[in-house]
Amino acid sequence: MALEPILRLVDVSKRYGGVRALERASFACAPGRIHAVLGENGAGKSTLIKIMAGVVLPDEGRIVLEGTERRFSHPQEAVAAGIACIFQELSLMPDLSVADNICITNPPRRFGLIDRKAQRRIAEAALARAGAEDIHPLAPVESLTLSRRQMVEIAKALARDPKILILDEATSALTTADVERVFSLLKRLRREGLAIIYISHRMKEIAELADDCSVFRNGSHVATFEAGTRSDAETIEMMIGRDIAHAFPPKPPPRAADAVGAPALETRGLSWNNRLHDIDMAVWPGEIVGLGGLDGQGQREFFLSLFGVLRGVAGEVRLAGHPAAVRDPRRAKSTRFGIALVPEDRKTDGLMLPMSVKDNLSLAALDRLSRAGVLASADEAQAVSQIVRRLSIKAPDLGDPVATLSGGNQQKVVIGKWLINAPRILLLNDPTRGIDVGTKQEIYALVRTLADEGAAVMLYSTDYAELIGCCDRVAVFYDGRIVRWLAGAELTERALVSSALNLERAAA
Structure with a gap:
């Protein structure tokens, strides 16, 4: 027997000037179910959840919560009604502590002042519920990585004890370990009876988590169906309105070992602040080199060192065979060096x-x-x-x-x-995070075109399929070092995962 929806949006419309964000769209979610909302960027998903969360008011239509028609003119009204939303754009205040952020809308008080001890207890409980006990409640948010900040955002939502939890690309910035924690959390919350609305462009996540799926396109509701009843190809076709084969552009033949010419970029013994250790790398014009490994293993710092952001970098950087002192981003992007990040x-x-x-x-x-x-x-x-x-x-x-x-x-x-x-060296740090399938394919094609035109491209991605499909070679990082190079038949998901966990070195 179908469960009675806890939340329904009926014929909701929203326009911004002459742009139609939603047009008579309807949606319903039930308690104890994970409901995935799918669609390209610009399909209306973000506007839909902003209406649920009280961020924007619909021009037309009705919101029905637990059988009662509601109108949320402010996010706090939605929170009070039991709706918590985790947006893709983090809402944290970086200058404040984790505990301050978690309790920012309703801090516990004693004698009219914020009760710091009670606030810390609330934050510790929320972090524990989110599976992020390793985050100290008094740590400044600005000291945390993007992945850790995302976990604080999830804890902040759970501290409100919601009936409906909305997640907009909540795993796009997370490490593999954090994603597993969030998946376990969501499955537990589903068993506890929460209604969970889940937006993601990662079809594997949808397959693992979702009970129901709703597809939106061009601001309109296209279809709602039970998860697993439609193939990925059918779902993607509904999302973009046309048939599309999810394939990466073809790769050129491997570069010959005795190819002449200097690398576009070469590093020798690049090290920095105990975060990078003796990085030796060479990237030739026309090549796409991937950076693999778990998040936080030095890939971001490697890019920042090449772009002149970091101070005290040791080792040598050579561009087109000549030593280059890339001391700051202005010099990096100059015509002389031609680097883009x-x-x-x-x-x-x-x-x-x-x-x-x-x-x-x-x-x-x-x-x-x-x-x-x-x-x-x-x-x-x-x-x-x-x-x-x-x-x-x-x-x-x-x-x-x-x-x-x-x-x-x-x-x-x-x-x-x-x-x-017109950069000659392009550094891409997770460039398709949180964007739809159609736009991803456009970016894949663009990156390959830029390489074909002679640019040297380095691509870091948290998506193993991107590394395999886009890159000619992949350098796997672990603890600030390159532990393995993968190319050709060796470039598989199994090899990427085992190298990212440094299993080969441990076995040796």
Whole structure:
């Protein structure tokens, strides 16, 4: 017998100016079920959950919670009604402690003041429930990695003791170990009777967790079905409205061992602050080299060292066969060096969210687009329009804030702003995190095209399928070292996992 829905949205519509975010969309979720919401970026998923969470008001339609029609004009009203939402964009205050963040909306008080001891107990209980007991409640959030911050965000939601838990790409920044903890947590919460709404672009996660699936496309509800009753191909076709084979672009033949010419980038004995140890690497023009391994094994620091962000880096960096002192990002992105870095967190490190799409796209190339210190507007407009066309960036108006774009289009802007500089070396830190299947394929094709045009590409990804499908070779990192190189027939998921856990070295 079907369970009575705890939450229903009926014929909900929402428009932003002339852009339709939702059009008469309906949705229902039941207690004790994990309900996956699927769709491309821009399909309306984020608007749907923002309406549930009281972040935005619908233009039309009804919200029915436990049989009663409700209207949430503020997120706190939704929280009070038992709805907790974990957005893809973290809401933590980095200057405050973990405990402060967890209790920020309703801290315990004693004699009118915040009861710090009680607050710490609440935070410890919430962290334990989230499976993150290793995070100290008094640690400043700014000292935590992105993965650890995501776990704090989950604990913050659980501290509100919700009836309905909404997760928007909540595992996209997590390590493999944290993902397993979150999966165990969600299955336990389902047994406890919570209704869980789960948004993810990772089909494996949907297959493992979901009981029900709803597909949205272009702001409309397409279908709802029981998980496992449709194939991945059928589901993806519903999401994008056309048949698509989830394949990576073909790879070129392996580079000959005696190939002439200097590497585009080479490092010798690169070390930094006990986080990187004697990294030797060479990447040739036209090659895509992957960085594998568990999250936090030095991949991010390696990219930052190459881009001139870190101080005190030891060892040698050579570009096109010549020693190069990349002392800062300005020098790294210069015509002389031609390095570009796409960071892991587009919201905080890759974009200026209040600024326009146009300004974000031209930001990294202002030196090239200026004459005598004055921006050449015609050159800027031409360069921006070329990138918008090349990457198929969907923006109602290039003067709109980049924050108004979908996640996939924001990521295209992050990549596109560097392409104006025509980089020779491209460092990509998890570039498809939290974006839809269709946009992922566009990025895969773009990366291969850039390599075919002569760029040297380094790609770090938490998705093993991307490393296998996109990369010509993969360097597996463990504890700040390269422990294994994989290529050709050796480049398999089994080899990536065992190398990431350093099992070969342990056995030896």
